[in-house]
Amino acid sequence: MAKKKNVTFDDIAKYTNFSKTTISRYFNNPDSLTLENQQIISDALVKLNYKENKVARILASGKTEFVGIIIPDLYHHFYSEILDQILSTYETFGYKFLVFIGNENEETERRYIRELLAYKIEGMIILSHTIPSEELSKLPIPIVTIEREDEYVCSVNTDNYMGGYQAASLLSRHRCDILIHINTPTLEKVPAYGRLQAFRDFCTEHDLKHEVLIRELGHTYETAQPLLSDILEYLDASYRNLKKGIFLSSDTHANVLLNLLMRKYGRLPEDYLIIGFDNSPISREAVLPISTMGQQTDRLAFEAVSLLVDRMNEQKKRQPVPLDKPIHKVIPPVFFRRETTEK
Amino acid sequence: MAKKKNVTFDDIAKYTNFSKTTISRYFNNPDSLTLENQQIISDALVKLNYKENKVARILASGKTEFVGIIIPDLYHHFYSEILDQILSTYETFGYKFLVFIGNENEETERRYIRELLAYKIEGMIILSHTIPSEELSKLPIPIVTIEREDEYVCSVNTDNYMGGYQAASLLSRHRCDILIHINTPTLEKVPAYGRLQAFRDFCTEHDLKHEVLIRELGHTYETAQPLLSDILEYLDASYRNLKKGIFLSSDTHANVLLNLLMRKYGRLPEDYLIIGFDNSPISREAVLPISTMGQQTDRLAFEAVSLLVDRMNEQKKRQPVPLDKPIHKVIPPVFFRRETTEK
Numbered sequence A, B: 001m002a003k004k005k006n007v008t009f010d011d012i013a014k015y016t017n018f019s020k021t022t023i024s025r026y027f028n029n030p031d032s033l034t035l036e037n038q039q040i041i042s043d044a045l046v047k048l049n050y051k052e053n054k055v056a057r058i059l060a061s062g063k064t065e066f067v068g069i070i071i072p073d074l075y076h077h078f079y080s081e082i083l084d085q086i087l088s089t090y091e092t093f094g095y096k097f098l099v100f101i102g103n104e105n106e107e108t109e110r111r112y113i114r115e116l117l118a119y120k121i122e123g124m125i126i127l128s129h130t131i132p133s134e135e136l137s138k139l140p141i142p143i144v145t146i147e148r149e150d151e152y153v154c155s156v157n158t159d160n161y162m163g164g165y166q167a168a169s170l171l172s173r174h175r176c177d178i179l180i181h182i183n184t185p186t187l188e189k190v191p192a193y194g195r196l197q198a199f200r201d202f203c204t205e206h207d208l209k210h211e212v213l214i215r216e217l218g219h220t221y222e223t224a225q226p227l228l229s230d231i232l233e234y235l236d237a238s239y240r241n242l243k244k245g246i247f248l249s250s251d252t253h254a255n256v257l258l259n260l261l262m263r264k265y266g267r268l269p270e271d272y273l274i275i276g277f278d279n280s281p282i283s284r285e286a287v288l289p290i291s292t293m294g295q296q297t298d299r300l301a302f303e304a305v306s307l308l309v310d311r312m313n314e315q316k317k318r319q320p321v322p323l324d325k326p327i328h329k330v331i332p333p334v335f336f337r338r339e340t341t342e343k
Helices: A007-014 A021-030 A037-049 A056-059 A077-087 A106-118 A162-172 A194-204 A223-236 A251-265 A281-285 A295-318 B009-016 B020-028 B037-049 B054-061 B077-087 B105-116 B159-172 B193-206 B221-238 B251-265 B282-283 B297-316
Strands: A066-071 A096-101 A123-126 A143-144 A154-156 A178-183 A208-215 A244-248 A272-278 A292-294 A328-331 A334-336 B065-073 B097-101 B123-126 B141-147 B154-158 B178-183 B209-215 B244-249 B271-276 B292-294 B328-331 B335-336
Touching: A007 A037, A021 A037, A066 A077, A066 A106, A077 A251, A077 A281, A077 A295, A077 B097, A096 A106, A096 B077, A096 B105, A096 B193, A106 B009, A106 B097, A123 A295, A143 A295, A143 B178, A154 A162, A154 A295, A162 A178, A162 A194, A162 A244, A162 A272, A162 A292, A162 A334, A178 A194, A178 A223, A194 A208, A194 B221, A223 A251, A223 B282, A244 A251, A251 A281, A251 B282, A281 B221, A281 B244, A281 B251, A281 B282, A295 A328, B009 B020, B009 B037, B020 B037, B065 B077, B065 B105, B077 B097, B077 B251, B077 B271, B077 B282, B077 B297, B097 B105, B123 B297, B141 B297, B154 B159, B154 B297, B159 B178, B159 B193, B159 B244, B159 B271, B159 B292, B159 B335, B178 B193, B178 B221, B193 B209, B221 B251, B244 B251, B251 B271, B251 B282
Parallel strands: A066 A096, A066 A123, A123 A143, A143 A154, A154 A328, A178 A208, A178 A244, A244 A272, A272 A292, B065 B097, B065 B123, B123 B141, B141 B154, B154 B328, B178 B209, B178 B244, B244 B271, B271 B292
Antiparallel strands: A096 B097, A292 A334, B292 B335
C-alpha cells in the first residue's frame, strides 16, 4: 500500500504556467478553455500522474454521483432481480449505488437516509414500504420509488391492474370452474393492490365464481409454507373435482404452493392451474417452470434510474424548475406461459 | 425541496463566541473540551438547525465510512444471501456499502474500483474472481476477500476442505454404492476447490467407488439444466440399481438436479441421495428441502467486515503498521440434514 503525495491544482498550475482558476475551469467547465489549452492541461495530468480527488470535486460542484437504494428485503426474489438490474445501469449512467436492506425497520431507514444526505448523495431509489411518500417528498434530493406507495413522489411501477386482469382472464379462458386469488394484506395505495382489485373486477364483470384468500404470509419460506398448506387443504376439500385457477401475488409464493402440490401428488394435478407474478428467478428455477405475469424488471430499473438522472440534472442547474406534480411512469406486464398453465 | 443555506463552522463560532478551532475540536475530538462547553455547542447546533456536511468532514479526516463490495453475480443464491448479511452489518459498524455486480467483466470492475478510490472509499470486500489478489494487494486501501483466490490479500473463507470431506463421509455412512461429485471447472487456488479435493481424498483414502463430473454449468438455470439432464441420463444408465450419493458444489445446481428427478419420477427415488453446498435460500425453497453443507454466511460476512474495519482503523493511524502477511480467517461449515438424505 504505497502512499504517494497527491498532485494538487497548484502543481498542475505551476507545471503548465496557467493560473489555478484556469485549472479549476478545466475540471468544471472545460469548454470555457480553447481546445489547445485543454490539450496542454490534459497532457500535464498524464505527466504528473494526476489522480483525481473526487471529494474535492464534490465540494466544488455538489456532484457526488452517488445514489442510495433502499430495498425491503432480499427474500422476495423480485427484489434481488431488480437490485441486479439497477446496479447494472452503472455502465450507462455512471452512478454508483449505496445499498441498504430495510427489513421493515423504519427508524434505521430514517437514520440511514439522514446519513446519506450528510454525504451529499444526489438522489434515492426507494422500494421499501415503511416511510410515507409525503415524508420522502420533503427530502432535499430527488426520489424515485418502484412498486410502493407514491402519491407525493416520482415513481416507476408495473401496470399491476393490467396484470391482475390478464391473469384472471387467462384462467377464465382455460375454463377454470373457480378462480382463486392468494395475496398478503396490501394497502389500497400500494401499486400491487391493483392485482387484487383487477382480479375482483374481472370476476365480477364476467360473473365468475371466485374467492380471494388474504393471509399474512410473512417474510420467509418457513412462515408461508404452513399457511399455504392450510389453503391447499381447504381448496382440495371445498372445490374437489372443480378445475381451480389460482393466481398468486408473487412467484415466491407460487413456488411454495407448487412444491406442496408436487409433494402431495407427485405431479401438478390436472385440476390445478397456477399463475404467479413478477417473473422472478424462482419462477424459472421451480420444479415446474411457473407461468407468471412478469414485471419487466430491466425496464422498471432503467426507467427509474433514467427518471432520477433527469431530476438530479435539473437540481444541478442554477435555477432548478420544480415539478408541478410527481411523474408516474407505468410499465406493462408481460405474461410468460410456462408449465403450470398447460392444460 | 426547500433550499436552505448550510450552517457553517463560522456561524456556530459566532453564535457561541468560541473560536472556529474550538468548534472543529468539538467535531473531531469532543473530549478535548469541557462537558459544559460541549453542551453549549450542542445546544447551538440545535438552535441553528445545523446539518452536518460529511463531505467537509471527509476532507478534514480522510474518513468516508464507505466500503465497496464487488459480487460476481446474483444468480447464485449464495451471493444474494451474503450480500444481505454484509449490508446488515451497518447497524453494528456504521459503514455504508457501494455495491457492484461484476458479471465477469474485468475491465468494468477495474474502472469501478478506480472510481471508488477517487471518492476516497476506505476499504473493499471482494467476492468476484476476475482480478488477481496480487493486483488487489497493491490498491492503496485495505481489501478483504470472501471465497475467492486470496494469496496476497486478507480473506475470510469457509473451510471448504472440511465441507467436502464431511459430505463424502456422510454419503459413505448412508452406504451409497457409488459416490458422485458434480462441479464446475474450478482453479486450485480458489477456496471452493477444497470441496473437490476433499471428496477425492476421502474416497481414495476409504477405497470407495466414486466419479467426479466437471461441467461448465454457466451462470443461468437454462445453461445448467440440459447439462445436468445429460448427467442424470448417464447416472441412470451407468449405475442402475446402485445407491447413488451425489454431492454438488452448490445448492443452486442441487436444485436443478432435484427438479429433474422429481419431474422424471414424481418423487426422489430411493437410490438417489443429494447433498448441496452453501445452505442458500434455494436449498430451503426447493420442492424437497435439500440437505446441504452450509456456509455460515452470517459469520463470513461479519468476520469479513470486522477484519476490514480493523485494517481501516489501522490505516487511520499516523503510522499505520503494515501486516507482515495477509490474515486468512476460516469458518467451519455446518451440515443441514434435510429430506434429500433421509434414506
